[in-house]
Amino acid sequence: MIEKADVVIVGGGVNGCALAYELSSRGVEVAVIERKHLAAGATGRCGAGIRQQWSAKENAALAIESVKIFERLEEELGSNIGLRQGGYLIAIHDEEDMKQAEKNVEMQRSLGLDVSILESDEINDVVPILDVEGMNAIGATFCPTDGHADPFKTTHAYADAAMRKGAKIYKFTEVQDIVTDGEEIKAVKTSRGTIKTPVVVNAAGAWSKKIAEMAGIKLPNVPYKKEIMVTERIARIFDAMVISFKDGIYFSQQEEGQILGGIPPPETVTGYETMPTLPFLEHMSRTITRYAPILKHINVLRQWTGFYDVTPDALPILGEVKGLKGFIQCNGFSGHGFMLSPMVARLLAQLITGEKLSLPIDRLNLERFEKMEFEAEKSVVG
């Protein structure tokens, strides 16, 4: 293990690996410490979606810029990431939904996004397999450049590119302590040795709260257990990710033909419990076959769980914390860390190297929760 680094990143998910790439591209000596293998946490368990349709301007802006990077990422990193832009169709169920959708679309368009509101009879033009009555839709919003990518391939592509530029990635290595002296970071103690560093990035997903505690910083993040399932592969029958904020469901047909989706389990579970449940699977099956009855003959192959690292406003915590120089947060993604990772990594790399930031992130600092000055993201599923 190396003895010192300019930056130590805790967590080898997509955000940690993307940041390692962005930093090593700027000549920064960086080490990533991952407790298990890469993408072992939320990244490798997520729904793989890439959505730009958010209610909070911060999320929408990060997602829009991330899509621009995703679109050129294979070329930039030299590896396949499985990007597929089939759009996101978001169901609108009632007048309340419609009002929020109109507000969201207006804001999203002001950021340059190609997004529109569909009438109920236009839904089947986009996703023919949907039963518009069964899903109780009076309309939908649709953005054609939303989509999904392969979280494993994306993480490995970033990690490989980072290592080619000199980044060190230590898998199966646990962070045991963050050594501080007054308001400064001195080192990171791991199960394989100690690395001296002035900068630590906390990109540990659902375990970020525990990592922050090692540095004496309290985060408001809570791990929520989430469930997801995948079916056997079938010939392509739809392109868009279908989601509903009211029902909490999301499902899409992935690159290889399998249908992947999730919905909040009937019982909310916080903490680190990981057992998949039958009530989730039945609730998911009932809802997805109500949305698309044609799917009732398709076999479920597998279900698993993962964690959302949830903040009080469902927006990430980004940037340096007050009172501890060099302690950078990159967590609290609340279920959408994968889709935001390209731009988040670029911005944090700019912040760490003292470049001008291409988007402001000061509203996403940890201190916003002290003053309770925030408006929560409303467009959450899963």
Next chain:
Amino acid sequence: MKIICRCEDVTEEDVVKAIKEGYTTLDELKHVLRLGMGPCQGRTCIPLAARILARETGKKVSEIELQTSRPPVVPVPLGLLASGESDKND
């Protein structure tokens, strides 16, 4: 060419190449090759991959950590699950 995963068309050469690239656990091989993600859920390929992994990394097969088993045990149609009753909230 030796096929070791019939569901996802993975060959022994693919596995050896991935191991050489640094993916030295069954979980990682699953993620980079889709090994065990098909309808048989790894029943055929995982024992074979464990042996290849042991051979390539100089470990005993008994030292290779298996992938997490995921429910359901056999593929189940969505329509059948939709008629289940354990979820009373619907």
